[in-house]
Amino acid sequence: MRHINGTALIIAALVVTVGALAFPVWSYADRSGTGEANLNAGSVPTRWGPLSATDRDFLVRVRLAGLWEIPAGQQAVERAPTKAVKEAGDHLIVGHTDLDQRVRGVAAQLNVELPNQPNEQQQGWLKELTAASGETYQRKFANLLRVAHGKVFALIAQVRDSTRNSLVRQLASDANQTVLDHITMLEGTGLVDFDAIAGGNAATATASPTGPPAPGGTPPEPAPAGPSGDVSGTSRPSPGAPGTVNTDRPEPQM
Numbered sequence: 001m002r003h004i005n006g007t008a009l010i011i012a013a014l015v016v017t018v019g020a021l022a023f024p025v026w027s028y029a030d031r032s033g034t035g036e037a038n039l040n041a042g043s044v045p046t047r048w049g050p051l052s053a054t055d056r057d058f059l060v061r062v063r064l065a066g067l068w069e070i071p072a073g074q075q076a077v078e079r080a081p082t083k084a085v086k087e088a089g090d091h092l093i094v095g096h097t098d099l100d101q102r103v104r105g106v107a108a109q110l111n112v113e114l115p116n117q118p119n120e121q122q123q124g125w126l127k128e129l130t131a132a133s134g135e136t137y138q139r140k141f142a143n144l145l146r147v148a149h150g151k152v153f154a155l156i157a158q159v160r161d162s163t164r165n166s167l168v169r170q171l172a173s174d175a176n177q178t179v180l181d182h183i184t185m186l187e188g189t190g191l192v193d194f195d196a197i198a199g200g201n202a203a204t205a206t207a208s209p210t211g212p213p214a215p216g217g218t219p220p221e222p223a224p225a226g227p228s229g230d231v232s233g234t235s236r237p238s239p240g241a242p243g244t245v246n247t248d249r250p251e252p253q254m
Contacts, residue, residue, distance in 0.1 A: 075130070079133075088185040095182055
């Protein structure tokens with residue numbers, strides 16, 4: 001019980017800290033003034049569409065993610081005693097090496113300066129992993145990386161939805177696939193503490209939850225949703241078994 005509580009406290013602290021890092025990005029939506037003024041605040045014109053302050057921040061965060069997650073993945077491949085954690089580390093290395101090539105190409109075209117080393121907090125996470133060993137190391141690895149990927153997942157969705165820059169939009173699509181793949185692999189280790197993650201997210205929420213009422217018995221079975229009449233679709237769902245992620249995508253355009 002003492003071990004579980006300790007893990008929960010670590011993850012809750014990580015959620016709060018990573019959320020604080022993301023706040024400058026989300027706070028752009030809170031500027032006062034008209035909607036158009038908010039949209040254009042900090043934006044610069046490019047041949048691929050306006051580049052906002054949020055877009056630029058996204059590029060920096062993609063670069064930073066690779067700078068600490070590639071060495072974290074390499075460490076897992078070299079040190080982890082279990083196959084699942086080694087495979088998760090392998091996916092981190094391959095995914096972020098590819099994504100780093102993409103973000104460097106986009107940043108060069110958009111004249112955005114990128115960092116060359118992890119930030120202070122990320123360096124602290126790497127030191128924390130280096131100092132751990134055995135089962136403690138594996139749990140720290142799975143949960144540190146899972147919390148970080150969960151937070152950036154929300155940022156990717158925001159940028160993909162709102163950016164007016166086609167290069168940033170494509171990078172967000174690529175990053176979405178990479179991050180979802182990494183989340184899937186980290187969860188596949190069986191070491192992720194979902195209760196602690198949910199508790200940490202709830203602690204930083206600013207609004208009460210909404211949704212259907214709690215179940216109070218067996219609800220009626222809903223009718224299936226589908227087109228009316230004789231309609232034959234030609235597209236098919238993405239291939240792959242449930243829980244798998246298709247990360248096949250074109251080579252980055254440099």
